[in-house]
Amino acid sequence: MSERSIIDQLDDAVAALAEGRQSDLRNLGSELSALAGVAQDLIGLPRETFKAELQQQLTRSDSMSSSAPQPETNPVRSMSLYICVANASAAIDFYREAFGAKELWRLVEPNGKIGHAEIQIGTTSLMLSDEYPDYGTLSPGTIGGSSVKIHLDVTDVDAFAERAIKAGATLVRPIADQFYGDRSGQLADPFGYTWIVSTHIRDVSVEEMQKELNKWSQEQSAKNSDEAGSIKEPKLRRENRHTVTPYITVHKPAELIDFVTQSFGAIEHFRATGSAGGMHAEVSIGDSIVMIGGAEHIEPKPTAIHLYVPDVDQAYERALKAGAKSLMPVTDQPYGERAGGVEDDHGNRWYIATPFVPLQTIAQDLHTVTVYFHPIGAQRFIDFVTDAFGGKELMRHAEGDMIMHAKVQIGDSVIELGEARYPTQPLPTAIYLYVDDVDNVDAIYEQALKAGGISMLPPTDQAYGDRNAWVKDPFDNVWYVAAPLKGQS
């Protein structure tokens, strides 16, 4: 046997050992098997970089006095979150109030923009900055949401959430005991991030968690098939139209169309003059339709509208230029939007706002245009829309008994309301309420009368292709319950 082949044989043995295969060393002969034995002991030889790095750690002065720091053997030392927010300064204030964050430092541009800041939450630091679109640094509001949720391990999740909510966070998933052994819930901050807050209460094995998850999945699929099998309530919906669509009636509808076009970038889709000389028009603003109509001889019904626009400062300026008067200058609101208010020449009130977050994170079915009611007796109003139209209250903010602000879901839309109070007096208006099926017009009409509405027009097939019924609620708002006739669209 030549030495060359011995060398190759030894390497075969080494390769086998390196791959964890036990080659039969005894067949190699005593010389080779002794060398292979050495090779076997060498498998797992410590890496020189590891030895040197550990020595460095040990001799670094800061590790000398502290007791057993965590070994650092990974090339990555730590991981940090870097978030972008619209209005970093407000965000830092919020995180301080809500989560007890400590500001470490910030770098500020002369114009006040925060280029970089670091705050500490618990033992972890969080980096954040304002938006810099030129550098691809965009906030959730601009992008349309954030797929990243931030998890906070806290000592008392209930107390923690309470404090955060007081500071302006929204509870998006209630605090509850979870199958994986945590008590947790989710909070949305006003800047578009969701925080999972949790306190560990018991140890659960991965197997048990998996079992619970399987059970949950089964329940979910059973529930979904149940829901598909029985439709419990008439769905309020019409294609391309939101359930709740405002109908603004003014003396000079053409001028109002000009106003909303100039101020809010409305797009006119349709304009016609009826037999009685009144105009009927439809414009869209953002994702919503607004109907505009009226004539000199028709009683006006101005409306209050909460309108979301991409740039509230610009819309506010344009509205003033177009002749509106200011109700409220544009300011950042603690509830998570930048908002101002104007009243146009026709008496409509526009509460215009740019949210810090995508609308859908505020309420799933919130649209660009939301009708805002100022009834006297807000609770009774909520009761009425609940009984008449199957409204579901989404949130309320009350001071004592007085409902300052509330959101109610009707069909695929949200309406808002607040108790009438100086200087905001009731502004009874007209609203289209689209239902999904013409057969439901009559049912909803009956239901609305039972709830205390007054019939203005029983269900009637109209020449323009709708079946509709008019009901005046106890607050003088007129609801046009409507659906397209079969075969029409």
Next chain:
Amino acid sequence: MSQATESEERLLIEAAQNDPSRFAELYEQNFHRVYAYVARRVHDRAEIQDLTAQVFHQALANLGKFKWRGSPFAAWLYRIAANAIADRAKRKLRESIDQPNPSSESFTATDLEAVERRARLFSAVDKLAEDQRRVIVMRFADEKSIREIAGELGRSEGAVKQLQFRALENLRNRLNEK
């Protein structure tokens, strides 16, 4: 591994107790022992590294408490290592304290002999001729193939295999000297 005599080791420990920066020498003396000790029970490289680091950090933090009682410093390190291995095993198996400890199987004399022998082998690698040492380190520590090593060193695969062969011969001879 240079074998410090008992009195030399005492001096090193006292020096490190007074000035932690002197710990480097104790580390140098004992690194391969601790590593080989851990590797006797744990087979995953990342875990061996974690545990070895943990042992030295703990040793450094508790160096002031070390009292010279005639047994070598390595014995003290082995005890820290044994506890660290047992703790890790316990955590891994989510065992409660009253259940039998899977790592309580203590090191037999044979185990300790194997550990010492392997530590000597690891240290012997450092004393190889440079080209042989590099081949051994790349092959066994960095887990590279002959082809990769040949590429990096700019030599033929045959030459690398030959260096490996010579290096293993030299290592065996060194171990047999003791």
